[in-house]
Every structure is written in structure tokens, then in C-alpha cells.
Amino acid sequence: MNISTGQPRLLQGNEAVVEGAIYAGCRFFAGYPITPATEISEAMALRLPGEGGTFIQMEDEIASMGAIIGASLAGAKAMTATSGPGFSLMQENLGFGVITEVPCVVVNVMRAGPSTGTATHVSQGDVQQARWGTHGDHPIIVLSAATTWECFEITVKAFNLAEKYRTPVILLTDEVVAHTREKIVLPPPGQLEVLERQKPTVPPDWYIPYADTASGVPPMGIFGDGYRYHVTGLIHDVRGFPTERADEIVPFMNRLFRKINQHFGDIMMVKEELTEDAEVLVIAYGSVARAAKRAVREARERGVKAGLLQLVTLWPFPRQLLEPHLERVKAVLVPELSLGQMSREVKRVNQGRTRVETLNRIDGSLITPGEIVERLGRM
Helix, strand or coil, X not given: CCCCCCCEEEEEHHHHHHHHHHHCCEEEEEECCCCCCHHHHHHHHHHCHHHCCEXXXXXXXXXXXXXXXXXXXXXXXXXXXXXXXXXXXXXXXXXXXXXXXXXXXEEEEEEECCCCCEEEXXXXXXXXXXXXXXXXXXCCEEEECCCHHHHHHHHHHXXXXXXXXXXXEXXXXXXXXXXXXXXXXXXXXXXXXXXXXXXXXXXXXXXXXXXXXXXXXXXXXXXXXXXXXXXXXXXXXXXXXXXXXXHHHHHHXXXXXXXXXXXXXXXCCEEEECCCCCCEEEEECHHHHHHHHHHHHHHHHCCCCEEEEEECEEECCCHHHHHHHHCCCCEEEEEECCCCCCHXXXXXXXXXXXXXXXXXXXXXXXXXXXXXXXXXXHC
16 A cells, blocks of 8 residues: 655654655564554554565564564564663663664654653653663664654654664654654655665675675675574674674774764754854754744744754764854753753763753653743843
């Protein structure tokens, strides 16, 4: 069943994630229902068979993460979706995906926690978990969407980054973004860039699965194409076999970081609103960025030169795109639906350049534009 493009459609964020995944070439989904992400599973169950894809409802989120890793190794673009408690269960296999360099996309529709929390209320409390939830020293790419269109657009980008850099990519939305319905026009095939993983150009017998390359990303052989190699969660040599040799461990770990670090310019993304002459900068992401966008416009009407820096890439933290603003603005406001998970990073990068204030809410309700405007007026 194809969804028509070129015509306006009234979609919620979760449905737009599904359309973005299918546009990007996702043909395998494994998941377990959980509020407020369930609509992604439901829509995938409906859409994938018509696209020649496969949907599997798993017994839990641990298995869901394992299934998409296996599907990706077999050549499919794969995704799962969950919320906070399920995201916690995925962490061990997420780490497995990182160390084995398996491209896949994990959508976390954030809700209030810890534990079961308030299942139907909005939160942004999983930002640090997305960066550090799985143990060990490792890089990760985490993106954030604020609108229904961005749920489509950034899902496509998440798949592109996963395939390009052979890594799991996490997309964070939240309950409000997921359930907000907006009119969007889905682009025709080919309008947005869709990338595929780099495959080996040598025969299977010559293939070295974890060879170093200039980009830091080795070509990925597909098991179904005859490229059979050892896959393990242990630190491994270039052929995939476990090693305890320092001369193999250190280059491997350095390459894991280098394939992300040397491509910051491609990975780090922000959106700016009225920042050119801003004296007070709002830094926000997700549903709070929606409120902040309206707030900076209203603040301008009241004579406050406010601007918005919306974070699309959360990790690696886009400090190179933030630092020029910190050099010239008089103050920064970081509103977020937590007690300050991202503001800590802003303060770390700021290093005393300017004043950083926070606006926090943890009761499961939104931060309103009026609350942001009021704070900007006092700043």
C-alpha cells in the first residue's frame, strides 16, 4: 500500500517517522508496544508488507534490538521504536550494535520517568541515557525532531547516517511531538537524499570485515551475498575474532571514535531562528523548540532581541555551531523538560563566555511560549 506523495496529509509525528523510514528504504521492523510509541509499531505492521518488508512483534525490547541487528547484518535497513522503559532494556544490545558496527535506527519517544514514570506525559529525561546508556567508552549519534515534518525528514537522515558510518543512530522525539498532527506533504522518491551502505568490492575470500580505511568506516559485507565473518561483542581484530592484544585493541577503539569525530561537519545539525542579531539566545530541542520558536518571535515584538538555536543533533554535541553564538550574546536560556540534562552540556561548552540560565519543568506538562517570553524579558 503506497502513500501518495505531493498531496497534503494530516499525520501525527509517529506516523511521519514510519513514512520517513520507508522512504529511506527501511524494510524490517521489530518492536514491542509501549506508550507513547505504539503507533510506530502499528503503522509499520500496516505499511511494511505492502513495501515488500517484514514486521515482527517481539517478546520484549531486548529481543527487538537483537532482531534489527540480525536483519541489518543480512542486508536490510532496520528500525525499532520504544519509550523510556523499553529503551533501558535495549542498552546491552545497543552496545553490541556499536562494537560490531551494525547500522540501524532506534526511535525513543520520550516520556516521564524514572521506571514506569507517567506513561502518557511528555519528558526529555532520556538525553543523557541516549549518550551513555550502554556501558563502555564509545561514540553514538543521537538526533532530535520537533515537528511532524522533522519526524519524516530526520528519520531519513538517521538512516543515512547509520548506513554511512556503520553505527546505530538514535532518534529522540517525545510524547507531544509524537502525537501532534500536522499537515505535511511527503516528497516524491529522489527528492531527499537516501544513502546506502558501502559494500566490499573484493571477493568474499579477500574481504577483511573490520579493516581500517581513510574514512574510518570499513565496507560492510552482507551475509546473504556470501560474506561470512565472525561477529562478536568482544573487542576484535580486523577479521572479527576476539583479541587481547594492545596493538589491535587500541587501533580498533580509536577507529570507532575516528569514524565519527572526523565527520563532525556532516553529523552536527542545528536550525536557527532570528539568531543574526540576537542578544539573548534560546537553546532548545524537541517539543520545547516549538514553544521556543514562537517565544522568540513574541519577545521580538516586545523589544527583546531573542533568537533560537534548535538542536537537531544532540550527540555528538554540536559545540562548533554553538560557540560563535556564545562569543557574542549577552545571555543564554536553556528550557527543557528535565532538571537540566542538556543545559549541563551547554554550560560545559560555554566556559564562562556568557550567562547561562535554565527553565525546567518535570511535571509532565509543556513549557509554554509565555513562560519562555516571561523569562526572556527578565533576562
